[in-house]
Amino acid sequence: MTQTSNGSELAATINSIIAEHKTLEGPLLPILHASQQALGYIPSEAVPMIAEQLQLTKAEVHGVISFYHFFRSSPAGNNTIQICRAESCQSMGSRELEAEIKQRLKVDYHQTTADGEITLEPVYCLGNCACSPAIRVNDDIHGRVDMNKFENIVDELLTVAVELKL
Numbered sequence: 001m002t003q004t005s006n007g008s009e010l011a012a013t014i015n016s017i018i019a020e021h022k023t024l025e026g027p028l029l030p031i032l033h034a035s036q037q038a039l040g041y042i043p044s045e046a047v048p049m050i051a052e053q054l055q056l057t058k059a060e061v062h063g064v065i066s067f068y069h070f071f072r073s074s075p076a077g078n079n080t081i082q083i084c085r086a087e088s089c090q091s092m093g094s095r096e097l098e099a100e101i102k103q104r105l106k107v108d109y110h111q112t113t114a115d116g117e118i119t120l121e122p123v124y125c126l127g128n129c130a131c132s133p134a135i136r137v138n139d140d141i142h143g144r145v146d147m148n149k150f151e152n153i154v155d156e157l158l159t160v161a162v163e164l165k166l
């Protein structure tokens with residue numbers, strides 16, 4: 001997953017993705033998936049380009065992007081934390097945990113902390129129900145998470161980030 005900052009490079013990437021997928025039946029979702037895969041998110045500049053090529057309105061394209069939580073409209077942070085919202089985790093207190101985590105990070109779902117380090121996402125079952133409540137931090141799944149454990153995980157993430165920057 002690469003992020004392109006140059007505007008013309010961005011437009012070229014989006015144009016080539018549209019060209020590659022526009023003849024498919026139902027091309028919008030494949031185009032959105034491919035854009036997110038290539039860029040890490042779906043930039044606002046992509047919306048009018050996709051709309052024009054698929055003969056849709058910008059509102060229709062935007063509506064699909066915002067309907068599917070999977071799609072990002074802005075770049076993700078350096079780390080992604082997903083909190084499980086499925087049944088087993090809920091029965092073990094994940095709703096309270098998510099409220100505390102949102103407060104601690106000062107973000108809602110699909111947002112990134114002010115320092116750009118952590119993006120918070122919901123997820124629906126991590127396959128770790130026996131150890132609910134569960135979260136995923138980048139590629140690692142953690143079970144029986146409480147705020148103490150969460151603080152340790154965040155400390156470790158941010159310490160690694162500081163060490164990498166030194």
Ligand code: FES
Pocket residue numbers: 084085086087088089090124125126127128129132133134
């Ligand atoms: S319900 Fe949360 S890991 Fe399965």
